[in-house]
Amino acid sequence: MSLAFILMGRDGRARRGRLETAHGPVETPAFMPVGTAATVKAMTANAVRATGAEMVLANTYHLMLRPGAERIERFGGLHRFMDWPGPILTDSGGFQMMSLNALRTIGEAGVAFRSHVDGSAHELTPERAVEIQRMLDADVSMVLDECTPFPADEKTAAESMRRSMRWAARCKDAFARRPGYGLFGIVQGGIYESLRRESAEALRAIGFDGYAIGGLAVGEGQATMFRVLDFTALCLPEDRPRYLMGVGKPADLVGAVARGIDLFDCVLPTRSGRTEQAFTRFGPVTLSNARHRDDPRPLDARCACPACRKHSRAYFHHLINTKEILGAMLLTWHNLHYYQELMAAMRAAIDAGRLAQFADAFAADQAQGDIPPL
Amino acid sequence: MSLAFILMGRDGRARRGRLETAHGPVETPAFMPVGTAATVKAMTANAVRATGAEMVLANTYHLMLRPGAERIERFGGLHRFMDWPGPILTDSGGFQMMSLNALRTIGEAGVAFRSHVDGSAHELTPERAVEIQRMLDADVSMVLDECTPFPADEKTAAESMRRSMRWAARCKDAFARRPGYGLFGIVQGGIYESLRRESAEALRAIGFDGYAIGGLAVGEGQATMFRVLDFTALCLPEDRPRYLMGVGKPADLVGAVARGIDLFDCVLPTRSGRTEQAFTRFGPVTLSNARHRDDPRPLDARCACPACRKHSRAYFHHLINTKEILGAMLLTWHNLHYYQELMAAMRAAIDAGRLAQFADAFAADQAQGDIPPL
Numbered sequence: 001m002s003l004a005f006i007l008m009g010r011d012g013r014a015r016r017g018r019l020e021t022a023h024g025p026v027e028t029p030a031f032m033p034v035g036t037a038a039t040v041k042a043m044t045a046n047a048v049r050a051t052g053a054e055m056v057l058a059n060t061y062h063l064m065l066r067p068g069a070e071r072i073e074r075f076g077g078l079h080r081f082m083d084w085p086g087p088i089l090t091d092s093g094g095f096q097m098m099s100l101n102a103l104r105t106i107g108e109a110g111v112a113f114r115s116h117v118d119g120s121a122h123e124l125t126p127e128r129a130v131e132i133q134r135m136l137d138a139d140v141s142m143v144l145d146e147c148t149p150f151p152a153d154e155k156t157a158a159e160s161m162r163r164s165m166r167w168a169a170r171c172k173d174a175f176a177r178r179p180g181y182g183l184f185g186i187v188q189g190g191i192y193e194s195l196r197r198e199s200a201e202a203l204r205a206i207g208f209d210g211y212a213i214g215g216l217a218v219g220e221g222q223a224t225m226f227r228v229l230d231f232t233a234l235c236l237p238e239d240r241p242r243y244l245m246g247v248g249k250p251a252d253l254v255g256a257v258a259r260g261i262d263l264f265d266c267v268l269p270t271r272s273g274r275t276e277q278a279f280t281r282f283g284p285v286t287l288s289n290a291r292h293r294d295d296p297r298p299l300d301a302r303c304a305c306p307a308c309r310k311h312s313r314a315y316f317h318h319l320i321n322t323k324e325i326l327g328a329m330l331l332t333w334h335n336l337h338y339y340q341e342l343m344a345a346m347r348a349a350i351d352a353g354r355l356a357q358f359a360d361a362f363a364a365d366q367a368q369g370d371i372p373p374l
Numbered sequence: 375m376s377l378a379f380i381l382m383g384r385d386g387r388a389r390r391g392r393l394e395t396a397h398g399p400v401e402t403p404a405f406m407p408v409g410t411a412a413t414v415k416a417m418t419a420n421a422v423r424a425t426g427a428e429m430v431l432a433n434t435y436h437l438m439l440r441p442g443a444e445r446i447e448r449f450g451g452l453h454r455f456m457d458w459p460g461p462i463l464t465d466s467g468g469f470q471m472m473s474l475n476a477l478r479t480i481g482e483a484g485v486a487f488r489s490h491v492d493g494s495a496h497e498l499t500p501e502r503a504v505e506i507q508r509m510l511d512a513d514v515s516m517v518l519d520e521c522t523p524f525p526a527d528e529k530t531a532a533e534s535m536r537r538s539m540r541w542a543a544r545c546k547d548a549f550a551r552r553p554g555y556g557l558f559g560i561v562q563g564g565i566y567e568s569l570r571r572e573s574a575e576a577l578r579a580i581g582f583d584g585y586a587i588g589g590l591a592v593g594e595g596q597a598t599m600f601r602v603l604d605f606t607a608l609c610l611p612e613d614r615p616r617y618l619m620g621v622g623k624p625a626d627l628v629g630a631v632a633r634g635i636d637l638f639d640c641v642l643p644t645r646s647g648r649t650e651q652a653f654t655r656f657g658p659v660t661l662s663n664a665r666h667r668d669d670p671r672p673l674d675a676r677c678a679c680p681a682c683r684k685h686s687r688a689y690f691h692h693l694i695n696t697k698e699i700l701g702a703m704l705l706t707w708h709n710l711h712y713y714q715e716l717m718a719a720m721r722a723a724i725d726a727g728r729l730a731q732f733a734d735a736f737a738a739d740q741a742q743g744d745i746p747p748l
Contacts, residue, residue, distance in 0.1 A: 038692065042699040044680070067667070067692040075670055075688060083684040274699075293441070296449055306418070310457040314449060318412065318441045325416040325648075325699060 003140070003182030003209040005241045011350040013233065013260040019210075019241055021087040021139035022180025023079060024054070028241060028262040029350075031253065031343045032057045032089060033336050034270060037066065038082040041270050042325070042332045045083040051305070051333065052340035055087040055139075057265040060132050061096035064122070065115050069135040077137030089184075089265070090138035092129040092171075095147045095214075095246070106146065108163065126170035130183070134176065142212065143171040145186045150218040157190035158198075164188050165202040172206050182209030184243060190215060191224055193231045200235035211236045212243040213261075217252070226255050233260040250279055250342055251366060254359050257346050269339045273332030276320050280338070282368040287331070291373050292317040301371075305337035306330070377514070377556030377583040379615045385724040387607065387634040393584075393615055395461040395513035396554025397453060398428070402615060402636040403724075405627065405717045406431045406463060407710050408644060411440065412456040415644050416699070416706045419457040425679070425707065426714035429461040429513075431639040434506050435470035438496070439489050443509040451511030463558075463639070464512035466503040466545075469521045469588075469620070480520065482537065500544035504557070508550065516586065517545040519560045524592040531564035532572075538562050539576040546580050556583030558617060564589060565598055567605045574609035585610045586617040587635075591626070600629050607634040624653055624716055625740060628733050631720050643713045647706030650694050654712070656742040661705070665747050666691040675745075679711035680704070 004020040017028040033040045033048055035056045040048050048056065058078055063069060075081045078088055097104055097113050104113040110125030126144045133141035145164040148157050168185050175183040185203035189195030203211060213232055216225045229244070236242055243263035244256050253264055269279065276288040280300040285292075287299075295313040303309075307316075307330035319327030349358035378394040391402040407414045407422055409430045414422050422430065432452060437443060449455045452462055471478055471487050478487040484499030500518045507515035519538040522531050542559050549557040559577035563569030577585060587606055590599045603618070610616055617637035618630050627638055643653065650662040654674040659666075661673075669687040677683075681690075681704035693701030723732035 037696045037698060038689070039698050039700040042703070044700065044703065045684075046680070062696075066696055067688065071668065071688070074668070075686065081686070081689055081692075294445065294448070306420070310419075312449065312455070314441065314445070315412070315455055318455075322411045322436075322440055324411060324413050325702060326413040326418065328699060329416070329418065329703070 002177045002179060005210070005239065007239060009351060011353050011355045012258065014257050014346075014350050014355045015260055015262055016347060016350045017241065017262055019055075019087070019263075020180070021055075021182075022178070023085060023087045023139050026054045026087055027347060029253075029257045029343055029346055030055060030263055031339045032263065032265040033339075034059075034265055034267045035082065035084070036267075037062045038072070038078060040336075042274060042328045043270075043336065047333055048084070048336065049086070051336040052344060053336065055089060056084055057089050057091065058082075058136065058138070059093070059096055060090050060129065060136070061093035061100070063090075063136060064093065064124075064132050065117055069132040073135035073137075079137060087139040088137075089140035089263075090133045090136055090142065091245070092133070092142040092144040093124050094129075094145050097124060098147055098149075108166070110144065110167075126167040127174040130171050130174040139181055140210065141175065141181070141183045143168040143183065143185050143208075145188060145214055147218070148188050148190050148215045150190065150215070150220050152190050154190070154192050154195070157188075157192055158195055161188040161190075161195050161199050165199060168203060169206050172208070184208055184210040184212050186212040186214040186245070187232055187236075188215050191220055191228055196228060196232045197235050200232060204237060208240070210241040210243060210263075212245050214245045216244065217247045222252060222255070225252070226259065229256055229259040229261065250339070251363070253339075253342060254346065254362055257350075258355060258359060269335035270332050273335045274328040276331070278316075278331055279335050280370065281365050282370050283366045285370050287313065287316045288320050295374055297371070297374070299334060300338070303334065303337065303341070305334045307334040376551045376553060379584070379613065381613060383724060385727050385729045386632065388631050388720075388724050388729045389634055389636055390721060390724045391615065391636055393429075393461070393637075394554070395429075395556075396552070397459060397461045397513050400428045400461055401721060403631045403717055403720055404429060404637055405713045406637065406639040407713075408433075408639055408641045409456065409458070410641075411436045412446070412452060414710075416648060416702045417644075417710065421707055422458070422710065423460070425710040426718060427710065429463060430458055431463045431465065432456075432510065432512070433467070433470060434464050434503065434510070435467035435474070437464075437510060438467060438498075438506050439491055443506040447509035447511075453511060461513040462511075463514035463637075464507045464510055464516065465619070466507070466516040466518040467498050468503075468519050471498060472521055472523075482540070484518065484541075500541040501548040504545050504548040513555055514584065515549065515555070515557050517542040517557065517559050517582075519562060519588060521592070522562050522564050522589045524564065524589070524594050526564050528564070528566050528569070531562075531566055532569055535562040535564070535569050535573050539573060542577060543580050546582070558582055558584040558586050560586040560588040560619070561606055561610075562589050565594055565602055570602060570606045571609050574606060578611060582614070584615040584617060584637075586619050588619045590618065591621045596626060596629070599626070600633065603630055603633040603635065624713070625737070627713075627716060628720065628736055631724075632729060632733060643709035644706050647709045648702040650705070652690075652705055653709050654744065655739050656744050657740045659744050661687065661690045662694050663691075669748055671745070671748070673708060674712070677708065677711065677715070679708045681708040
């Protein structure tokens with residue numbers, strides 16, 4: 001394999017591992033902040049590192065449009081361009097082409113689409129998606145796939161999944177193996193167990209450095225998502241990392257780690273940081289709410305992030321009320337810190353064989369719903 | 375005096391001093407970043423400190439509306455609220471009331487106005503302006519004044535200035551002296567030498583901890599501003615700090631320091647940081663310009679700020695092109711760093727008795743107008 005993954009321990013179905021990339025190791029289970037356009041929004045790279053993040057995700061779709069993959073390659077790759085010396089995973093662009101582009105044509109060859117920025121015409125094939133990710137110098141590249149919409153009947157989900165599997169094989173052929181670099185396949189198949197199994201088997205037959213589960217957290221609800229994880233994880237090889245794409249809320253992460261997932265990414269902590277929402281030990285808190293206007297307490301008394309160590313809820317409320325950029329900066333920092341602390345706590349719990357107890361305590365805390373008003 | 379000012383040296387008319395406030399010393403000449411609404415826009419307090427800034431300015435007008443002076447007092451003052459343990463100067467609110475409020479009524483008692491945020495009715499008198507600034511815990515408070523519009527005929531400028539002088543006396547009466555805290559008067563009088571002299575003499579008769587020059591950089595041009603500084607500085611006491619309000623461009627600072635000014639504030643470095651404009655050794659640079667799209671060089675090769683040490687002009691161009699918050703964050707950081715480095719260089723030049731040579735070299739550099747394209 002091009003990308004080493006060391007499975008260091010288990011606790012039930014949960015796994016403790018280490019992914020060893022060309023740009024350094026990643027302790028798993030791990031959460032990757034999303035750096036869409038070569039920046040984790042409202043964060044300096046130093047601040048992202050300070051939250052404890054080891055690996056970030058960037059979006060092929062956005063970067064191929066602006067500033068362009070060829071340009072980033074000329075600048076020595078994405079790590080140097082965005083000042084992130086650690087590992088980077090890039091998605092393949094498939095998801096954004098579907099979600100941001102009304103004017104797209106999907107066929108066996110690939111996807112033709114128009115830029116949501118300037119209307120210019122582009123084409124993304126499995127081969128081009130791999131080429132772009134190589135130019136970006138992604139440690140982990142993802143195969144081009146179609147994120148099957150939800151709901152989809154079994155026939156639609158099957159056709160979509162099978163084309164994605166044919167694309168996956170073409171991606172593997174196009175991918176040049178290099179030490180520390182890897183290509184992940186993506187299991188599709190909607191909510192259908194037989195399709196997920198068929199997809200996982202197709203990917204295993206091709207052979208990938210890691211296996212992602214796509215097409216979840218698209219409206220099916222947490223119970224259905226967990227059910228799909230239950231049967232899908234059983235179909236994946238034990239010795240390779242498993243990545244649940246685009247997930248999720250803190251409780252989603254805890255449930256998915258317990259089901260054997262190793263890697264996550266989601267815009268939730270960063271997007272919420274720009275929309276007044278903070279994640280805390282006792283559940284999400286909306287800081288624009290007037291109850292915080294006169295509250296001198298920190299957002300989360302046990303949080304060690306700079307925002308919690310130095311500022312009151314009243315200050316957050318004020319920054320949001322006045323639409324100050326610093327509000328987005330501090331809340332994003334806090335949320336990413338919260339996510340990284342959650343992952344670190346889960347890794348420690350797995351090491352100690354206590355993930356089930358951790359999950360119970362986590363759920364009890366979250367059920368409280370913020371500290372009582374003063 | 376309540377606020378110590380040590381005049382440590384001179385070079386021509388330029389002065390090297392130290393202001394000793396309740397929250398620490400400020401080496402002068404000094405530039406104060408503007409923290410309008412209890413935040414220097416797009417900067418954490420730590421980042422502001424890292425640029426070398428020792429003192430920041432905050433706006434009474436904005437803070438009295440949101441979150442309210444009484445609220446900030448309950449939270450232990452502005453330093454604690456915004457996590458800035460160093461000195462803070464607050465303006466009196468007069469300037470913003472004029473510039474942001476069409477619905478204002480100015481009379482002998484003070485100014486009645488409606489909030490630009492929610493239309494609520496407010497009144498600001500000299501006594502209330504001093505009270506608000508005490509509640510904010512400002513190290514330096516400013517008297518309430520009317521910033522005389524430009525152009526103004528001599529009669530209008532005289533009437534406006536004389537009312538400001540009567541307000542200044544009321545502010546002095548209302549100000550409670552405390553060690554390390556001070557109140558500054560503001561010289562008005564438009565571009566008229568006799569009025570500026572009359573205003574300075576009126577303020578000296580009242581007696582203040584420092585003397586500001588207001589009503590400049592409002593459209594009169596640099597040559598006129600320097601002429602007004604030439605004759606106004608002569609009317610001010612040698613042993614008290616001199617503060618040129620709302621100024622200015624880098625060349626304005628160099629010219630004003632040479633004319634004996636000790637303190638400055640301006641939104642230019644922060645506002646420019648949010649509008650694609652960077653200050654550099656060779657002049658201002660507009661980073662949205664396509665010439666930077668493929669430029670791997672730093673913004674300013676000799677600048678030690680994090681943005682210049684780590685990123686290319688192409689990355690700045692990309693961040694601005696994609697409207698990423700990080701663009702505003704990094705450019706603001708760079709611009710504030712540039713301003714602080716400029717002030718530090720001027721302080722060193724005065725110490726060495728070489729300010730005139732420094733000013734010549736500065737002007738020659740700025741005249742170059744950016745580095746040549748690649």
